[in-house]
Amino acid sequence: MNILVTGGAGFVGSHLVDALVGGGHQVRVLDNLDPQVHGTEQRLPSYFNPSAELQIGDVRNRDHVAKALEDMEVVFHLAAAVGVGQSMYEIERYVDVNVRGTANLLDVLVNKKLGVRKVIVASSMSVYGEGAYMCGKCGNRDAGMRSEEQLKGREWEMMCERCGGEMKEEATGEKKTLEPTSVYAATKRSQEELVLTVGLAYGIKAVALRYFNIYGPRQALSNPYTGVCAIFSTRITNGHAPMIYEDGRQTRDFIHVGDIVRANMLAMEEEGMNFGVFNVGTGKPTSIADLAQLLIELYGADVGLEIEDKFRTGDIRHCYADIRKIQRFGFGPMVEFREGMRELVDWGKGERAQDRVAEAQEELRRKGLVK
Numbered sequence: 001m002n003i004l005v006t007g008g009a010g011f012v013g014s015h016l017v018d019a020l021v022g023g024g025h026q027v028r029v030l031d032n033l034d035p036q037v038h039g040t041e042q043r044l045p046s047y048f049n050p051s052a053e054l055q056i057g058d059v060r061n062r063d064h065v066a067k068a069l070e071d072m073e074v075v076f077h078l079a080a081a082v083g084v085g086q087s088m089y090e091i092e093r094y095v096d097v098n099v100r101g102t103a104n105l106l107d108v109l110v111n112k113k114l115g116v117r118k119v120i121v122a123s124s125m126s127v128y129g130e131g132a133y134m135c136g137k138c139g140n141r142d143a144g145m146r147s148e149e150q151l152k153g154r155e156w157e158m159m160c161e162r163c164g165g166e167m168k169e170e171a172t173g174e175k176k177t178l179e180p181t182s183v184y185a186a187t188k189r190s191q192e193e194l195v196l197t198v199g200l201a202y203g204i205k206a207v208a209l210r211y212f213n214i215y216g217p218r219q220a221l222s223n224p225y226t227g228v229c230a231i232f233s234t235r236i237t238n239g240h241a242p243m244i245y246e247d248g249r250q251t252r253d254f255i256h257v258g259d260i261v262r263a264n265m266l267a268m269e270e271e272g273m274n275f276g277v278f279n280v281g282t283g284k285p286t287s288i289a290d291l292a293q294l295l296i297e298l299y300g301a302d303v304g305l306e307i308e309d310k311f312r313t314g315d316i317r318h319c320y321a322d323i324r325k326i327q328r329f330g331f332g333p334m335v336e337f338r339e340g341m342r343e344l345v346d347w348g349k350g351e352r353a354q355d356r357v358a359e360a361q362e363e364l365r366r367k368g369l370v371k
Contacts, residue, residue, distance in 0.1 A: 001025050002073050003027050004028045004068055005020070005030075005075075006029075006030045006068075006105070007030075007031055007077075007080065009031035009038070010078065010079075011037075011218050011219050012122070013029070013078045013079075015218065015257050016078070016261050016264055016265075017029060017052050018261075019265055028053045028068060028072065029048075029055065032058045032059075036223050038220070045218070047218055055068050058101075059077075059101035059104060061104075062108060065108045069108060069114050069116060070114070071115070072116055073115060073116060073118070074268055075105070075109075075116055076120050076268075077119060078122045079101060080101075082226065083184060084126065084184050084225075085312060085369065086184075086225040086360070087182050087187070088183055088364075089367045091183050094184055094187055095187055098190070102190070102194050103194060109202075116204060119195055119205070119206050120264060121192055121206070121209070122191075123188050123208045123209060123210045124184075125172070125319055125321065126180065126181075126182060126184060126185035127210065128172055128178060128179065128319060129185070130143055130144075130146075131316065131320060132176055134168055135162065135163060135167045137163050137165040140160050140163070143158050143167055145179065146317065156247055156249070156250070156311075156317060158317055169251065170322075171322035172319055172320065173322035173325070174277050181315075181316060182314040191208075192210075192277060196208060207267040207274060209264065209278055210278065210279050210321075211260060211280050212253040212255050212281030212320070213254045214255055214260055215227060215230070215255070216340065216347075217257070217344060221237075221348065222234065222353050224357045224359065224360035229254065229341075232292050233344065233345070233353070235355060235357055236295055236301045237348060238353065239301070240303065240357075240358075241303045242296075242306065244288055244305055244307045244308060245310060245370075246308075246311055246315070247307060247309065248287060250287065250288050250315075251318045252286065252288065252320065253285060254291065254337060254340075256335035256340040256343075258340075260280055263278070270329045272329060279322060280323070280331075282320075282323070282337070285318065286337065289307070293305070298342055298345040310370055311371055312364060313371070
């Protein structure tokens with residue numbers, strides 16, 4: 001098939017391109033080589049698959065999108081501005097890239113009557129806000145959000161609004177109410193809703209995949225707004241302690257990029273997934289402190305942990321995936337966490353990463369987003 005991958009020169013996109021090319025598909029990539037990801041010189045990364053066609057362009061540009069969509073049958077829409085903290089003060093850019101870029105793609109699709117039959121959009125677990133919880137005392141599952149008063153008191157866990165007891169996190173399923181706590185999260189919700197709405201209206205098969213926390217080779221280590229695994233790797237390889245908010249016991253669901261690629265391939269091939277929304281995670285929570293300790297161990301570094309005992313506006317406490325829905329179509333994570341992290345570390349040891357994390361954190365403080 002003829003397949004377009006927007007953002008196909010990036011972390012997830014490049015791995016997906018490799019899998020598609022390996023599967024015998026004709027692959028085209030539309031990517032603007034964003035300086036925050038690819039460096040100020042905007043060089044095409046060495047890992048970019050030479051068998052794929054590259055068109056340098058922006059999803060917000062109608063002409064670029066129209067040219068990229070010519071003769072395509074399937075679109076993987078991965079192009080996006082990524083970064084929870086940064087999105088809270090670069091609001092216009094995040095909405096412009098993520099929401100207007102998606103709207104532009106869909107507008108061209110339906111008005112030029114192109115031959116695209118399916119669109120798979122990359123969404124995010126961030127659309128949920130806090131994950132799912134249950135109170136063991138009264139059975140309450142209405143967790144809400146932690147108040148600023150609670151966070152200023154350094155009481156980090158979710159408390160039950162009915163009885164005041166501490167709530168226990170549960171796996172988060174696709175039916176949970178969406179409560180984005182950042183501009184980035186709000187734009188990801190808009191992306192998936194736009195794709196599914198337009199797809200249903202025009203008979204274009206659509207699937208939204210809610211990625212949990214992705215790690216693996218090719219992450220932009222010098223980008224201080226990328227995933228936590230890459231941020232910690234950058235700190236460690238530069239001889240600095242990983243910076244951790246709250247007490248480090250908050251949990252996330254870390255999934256290897258290879259498993260993310262397998263989920264995308266499944267979404268393309270499995271007709272039963274059409275017009276659905278699916279979590280893509282492992283179903284296993286890992287604390288941020290445990291993640292940092294594992295990376296320090298695997299790098300063999302002589303650094304500790306810098307636990308801030310502060311909180312960042314928009315951060316959540318716990319969220320890990322209920323993956324039963326996508327499992328019904330044969331998906332299951334294949335990369336064991338420690339081995340996947342070892343692969344990330346082996347790759348990271350060969351990279352030169354500029355540590356701009358402290359600079360990024362200071363910007364958040366100046367904006368009043370760290371307290």
